[in-house]
């Protein structure tokens with residue numbers, strides 16, 4: 001963070017001395033005005049619900065240019081990472097700042113695969129849930145529960161603990177998500193197989209049974225790996241900010257990541273892929289493509305409460321680059337499975353075409369986001385809709401940990417404690433119950 005040449009001057013219309021605020025430059029992106037001393041100097045806070053203009057931290061991990069539709073992990077465009085690297089290379093990049101060379105990749109992969117099993121006792125914890133529990137409810141509990149199993153990696157201020165917690169979380173998330181799925185369908189849990197790739201092992205734990213061999217399809221394995229890579233990190237989004245805020249109190253990494261899982265669940269965030277597929281299925285049930293116009297009218301009617309799920313983004317005011325890559329994967333997977341004429345894919349394309357030409361969407365710069373096509377891919381692979389967000393959480397875990405570790409190592413880090421503009425009752429006296 002470099003001091004910029006110019007400074008900001010804040011003056012007040014009703015007098016009082018103006019104050020000067022420093023401006024910092026990042027390596028790319030908007031400059032920031034440092035308001036840390038604002039309250040001490042003026043007795044005032046800034047007001048910014050939803051953080052529309054507030055940088056809550058400096059970070060060197062992920063950069064998004066929302067106008068260009070560009071996403072960089074540690075400087076590398078997502079298109080290059082999704083095409084030339086696998087998910088574990090991307091994990092290494094996010095965690096340690098650089099892509100691994102061949103030896104580093106082998107070492108990192110071996111460290112992760114050595115931690116794929118979960119403590120056998122976790123099964124009994126899982127069995128306490130109803131079989132019809134939402135997988136995100138199960139996952140929030142299981143991830144938080146890890147802190148009760150791995151006591152040697154719960155000190156967030158100890159770099160060795162953070163490192164082993166990071167590896168454990170990345171390694172165990174696929175196992176936990178697959179266990180949540182197997183439990184929901186009443187099948188036995190499938191243990192990890194460490195000779196498989198990260199994505200291949202996940203598919204195996206999901207779809208193998210003790211009575212039938214499951215051969216991992218390379219096309220589906222690549223699609224799963226790409227889904228993981230595209231979701232690995234996304235700057236200071238709601239769940240990442242939740243993880244940072246939660247971790248800022250000094251809580252253990254498993255608890256902080258569980259908070260991220262809980263936040264991700266919401267339909268405006270990670271839950272959008274599930275909501276998007278449900279929306280496509282609803283339109284299909286109404287009559288499919290012929291009903292798109294009618295549905296769009298509802299979306300544009302503010303009183304209907306209906307949104308076009310998988311469209312719009314706080315940061316992207318252009319096509320989400322992940323959506324393009326996901327559409328490509330969607331084509332590959334549907335072709336592999338002989339589902340080229342999948343009605344939901346056709347419907348999604350029709351919706352996209354209409355939205356991209358419609359004044360409502362054009363004027364608001366609403367474009368497809370990553371969730372628009374990811375649901376169709378996952379459904380084709382055989383993943384049940386309620387599990388979509390759990391898979392997003394699995395993939396985002398590395399980003400959450402990288403961001404958490406970055407925060408703890410930042411000398412400027414403080415416990416997160418937003419302020420408020422109080423608009424409630426001023427001081428008053430409690431009246432005896434009979435006279436209230």
Ligand code: CMC
Pocket residue numbers: 234237267268269270272299306307308309310311312313314315364366369370371
């Ligand atoms: N359908 C219809 N109208 C929309 C949509 C949509 N999907 N998204 C935004 N708008 C409208 C919104 O009503 C508002 O209109 P107006 O200016 O007339 O009041 C305008 O566009 C600006 O929207 P906003 O709600 O102020 O934008 P935001 O930055 O607060 O919200 C969002 C971003 C992602 C929550 C929102 O676009 C949305 O709810 N999209 C659908 C859910 C979704 O797909 N979420 C996944 C996000 S990508 C995955 C992730 O990173 O988690």
